[in-house]
Amino acid sequence: MDSKLKHIRIFEHQSLKLDAEYNGVCFDEPKLKALQTLYGYKGVPYYNLIHNGVCFNEFVGVLQVGSLLIEVLPKADRKKSTSETESQEDFWQRMLIGMIRSVYGFEVHTPSSSNLKIKPNSILDIYIEMFVKELEFLLNKGLVKKYRKTESNLPVLKGALQFNKHIQHNITHQERFYVNHITFDVEHQLHYILYKALKLVKNINVNPSLQSKIGALFLNFPEMPDIKVSEQSFDKITLNRKTQSYSKALEIARLLLLNYHPDVSKGRNNVLALMFDMNLLWEEFMYVSLRSDKQMKVIKQKTKYFWQPRDGGRRTIRPDIRIEYGNNIYVLDTKWKMISNKPAIEDLRQMYVYHQYFEAAKVALVYPGTGSGYCGNYFDTHKNQELTEMECSIKFIEVQENINKWKSYICEGITKWIQNN
Numbered sequence: 001m002d003s004k005l006k007h008i009r010i011f012e013h014q015s016l017k018l019d020a021e022y023n024g025v026c027f028d029e030p031k032l033k034a035l036q037t038l039y040g041y042k043g044v045p046y047y048n049l050i051h052n053g054v055c056f057n058e059f060v061g062v063l064q065v066g067s068l069l070i071e072v073l074p075k076a077d078r079k080k081s082t083s084e085t086e087s088q089e090d091f092w093q094r095m096l097i098g099m100i101r102s103v104y105g106f107e108v109h110t111p112s113s114s115n116l117k118i119k120p121n122s123i124l125d126i127y128i129e130m131f132v133k134e135l136e137f138l139l140n141k142g143l144v145k146k147y148r149k150t151e152s153n154l155p156v157l158k159g160a161l162q163f164n165k166h167i168q169h170n171i172t173h174q175e176r177f178y179v180n181h182i183t184f185d186v187e188h189q190l191h192y193i194l195y196k197a198l199k200l201v202k203n204i205n206v207n208p209s210l211q212s213k214i215g216a217l218f219l220n221f222p223e224m225p226d227i228k229v230s231e232q233s234f235d236k237i238t239l240n241r242k243t244q245s246y247s248k249a250l251e252i253a254r255l256l257l258l259n260y261h262p263d264v265s266k267g268r269n270n271v272l273a274l275m276f277d278m279n280l281l282w283e284e285f286m287y288v289s290l291r292s293d294k295q296m297k298v299i300k301q302k303t304k305y306f307w308q309p310r311d312g313g314r315r316t317i318r319p320d321i322r323i324e325y326g327n328n329i330y331v332l333d334t335k336w337k338m339i340s341n342k343p344a345i346e347d348l349r350q351m352y353v354y355h356q357y358f359e360a361a362k363v364a365l366v367y368p369g370t371g372s373g374y375c376g377n378y379f380d381t382h383k384n385q386e387l388t389e390m391e392c393s394i395k396f397i398e399v400q401e402n403i404n405k406w407k408s409y410i411c412e413g414i415t416k417w418i419q420n421n
Helices: 029-039 088-105 123-141 163-170 189-204 208-220 231-235 244-258 278-290 345-357 403-419
Strands: 006-011 015-017 047-050 053-056 059-065 068-073 146-154 177-185 271-277 297-300 304-307 315-317 321-325 328-334 362-368 374-379 387-397
Touching: 006 088, 029 047, 029 053, 029 059, 029 271, 059 123, 059 278, 068 088, 088 123, 088 278, 088 403, 123 189, 123 208, 123 244, 123 271, 146 163, 163 177, 189 208, 189 231, 189 244, 231 244, 244 271, 271 278, 278 297, 278 321, 278 328, 278 403, 315 345, 321 403, 328 345, 328 403, 345 362, 345 387, 362 403, 387 403
Parallel strands: 006 068, 328 362, 362 387
Antiparallel strands: 015 053, 047 053, 059 068, 059 271, 146 177, 297 321, 304 315, 321 328, 374 387
């Protein structure tokens, strides 16, 4: 990997145009063609093709295209940091990394998350460092061995003699035996996958703080055969008591290997797409923030049956977050988007259904932003001029100066909303 990696940072829903400069870096034709190739006929969810460029959607993260790193940052509520030296891009990169660590990254095998000490240039650095930490943990613990069938030409008779191959290989070496036997060692599927991911990490890493650690892993991790990796490779894995400690390393390996798209034509513009749907990330971040309050029971995506056709499968409804507090139920639906004042009528109808089906005391649409928020009541379905006690709140969650304060702010705000009857 080119150590002089060029770095572009933009916000979601912005565009990259051919030959335009971003942070002093030119978005040239080879990079555009690599993204067009990745898009293909079926498309990708991260961006859409436009005339001589691409326009990003509600996905954030990094796209590494050859020697170019495109970092897509959240757009909603571009709050400035309290630091005068921190740019909008730096602030939102820091907050995005904090959100991803909160949702996906704390279960690494280190005494605490503070052991992830490098200064990240991008989100990609975070995952590379976590993968390095996981492999170091597994090596220090001792790699798990498994039994496997193998064929070898041995100086002793061990296992079943393969007569035809024995004659073929040992006609002039009568002291040897070509046999099929059982071996107990570290050469198995889990290590094949981790070694392949380690080779990828070596190629894509450009952070000097990690180069020596990756080099040390290559010296200590046994060389494994190269294999083709697909979704099925991971789906077939079953972990047991001895291999459960491999789960986080395999999770990161899956993320990296399945999102890497090599340039098969010239090999210069390989693409790694490490992107996150901001709507899902916002929902998960809200969930982990609220879960810290032990007074409330927070349930994610509770499903109920909604409609049954005479022929065919049932349809369901599923709110983002359901909260049980005291003897009441509260339902939240998270939306990562900016609204001027009034929510979409489709969202209000959706919350009405949640109110009815989950017998909720209150429901709320939750957006990022600096608005004061407000509450409204639904009209009576029979007496259309009269309001009912069924209410739907519009909540805005203002971004705070750091990720821990933001999580606390979310928890305190929703708790106050619940308690304000």
